[in-house]
Amino acid sequence: MIRSLYLLGFLLILSVSGFTQNLSISGKVKDKNGEIIPGAGIYLSGYKTATVTTNDGRFTLGNLKPGNYDVLVQMMGFLPYTKNVILSDKSAVIEITLQENTIQLNEVVIRTDPNRERYINLFKEFFIGKTPNATKCKILNPQVLYTDYDDNMRVLTVKSNDFLVIENKALGYRLKYMLQFFEYNYNTHIVYYAGLPNFEELKGSGSKKRLWAKNREIAYYGSSQHFFKSLYQGRSEEEGFIINKLIKINNTSRPPDSLINNNIKRLTKAQHGVIRFGSAVNDSLNYWMALKKLPREISTLNRAQVLTDTLVRQYQPNLKTMNYKDDLYVMYTKELETVEYTNNSGHSVSRPLDVPNYEISVVHLLQAPVHFYASGGIHEPKALLFEGFWAYEKIADMVPMDYIIPSK
Known part of the structure; x- marks a missing residue:
């Protein structure tokens, strides 16, 4: 089996502190040419909190506590975006620039796998x-x-x-x-x-x-x-x-590698490299090969x-x-x-x-x-x-x- x-x-999830103040993450989303992007989805990783950018590309995620957040951004025609934001004692304002998703925008031929x-x-x-x-x-x-x-x-x-x-x-x-x-x-x-x-x-x-x-x-x-x-x-x-x-200890049933390898090498060379099925040499070789497969350590x-x-x-x-x-x-x-x-x-x-x-x-x-x-x-x-x-x-x-x- x-x-x-x-x-x-799961990465960088919010830490909830004992503070009572409500903070926010706000900002603006634009493309690489500086054009604003309305209607982009804004999410917090690990949570149900979400919003969308307004007509001027702005957003606000409010009612947050001090902690470590990942902001996720999704917009059709652009690559997914993530930005880590740490809130301590004040709110944060961020600028987000999205990159075009060329796989979506261009027609491509994908080789069938x-x-x-x-x-x-x-x-x-x-x-x-x-x-x-x-x-x-x-x-x-x-x-x-x-x-x-x-x-x-x-x-x-x-x-x-x-x-x-x-x-x-x-x-x-x-x-x-x-x-x-x-x-x-x-x-x-x-x-x-x-x-x-x-x-x-x-x-x-x-x-x-x-x-x-x-x-x-x-x-x-x-x-x-x-x-x-x-x-x-x-x-x-x-x-x-x-x-x-669970403590790892040496497996006393497994001899040192040097001893195992030397015996395998010696037995492999026996009879000019020809090992007959059922022979004592073959049985001995199988014995040492089995020992080689044993773990060096066992957990107790x-x-x-x-x-x-x-x-x-x-x-x-x-x-x-x-x-x-x-x-x-x-x-x-x-x-x-x-x-x-x-x-x-x-x-x-x-x-x-x-x-x-x-x-x-x-x-x-x-x-x-x-x-x-x-x-x-x-x-x-x-x-x-x-x-x-x-x-x-x-x-x-x-x-x-x-x-x-x-x-x-």
């Missing part, structure tokens, strides 16, 4: 996901996706020249998603993707809205967003998360609970940070893995026999340290790699960063 790892793919359908289906599987919610998601404009496969590296890259539009009828959202990169390595089975989403509420009846509210709550609880938000607040244990460490679970006050540090007023060795082994104790997930997803993480069937995720720190906000957003897109349940849940199970749990 293939086990894949996935990169956390016989593998495109297969590549797009693989992209959907790793990007949208394979959860029950994923079955109710649809990419409305797959024509904006461009695939490229590197035969030598065995790496699939997917790019887009416009916002992806994704309709999620399980959670009641329409997403505009600026895909920044997607890469799947067939050798390592590792997927890297990152992008900037904006959420729009779908219209529906009262019964549909109640169902969406229930599904959103289920999607949020136990998610990586929920974990980091509770970690920021110092409430991860109260919220149902137990944090342990340290059952001592990680204390959050030693794991997390305040970095800035609106930003916290953590740095750690080995891997975090995170159990969410308020939900159990389904039988379908455990047996068929390919993501299930091994556990001690006395541990209940909790949802388990492993957090690999690739770039240290990692910074995160009160909203649960991660600052560095390539800092963390998830294995387990958080790798299983992807775009189909994502809620906005300003999602509020309904009051009971």
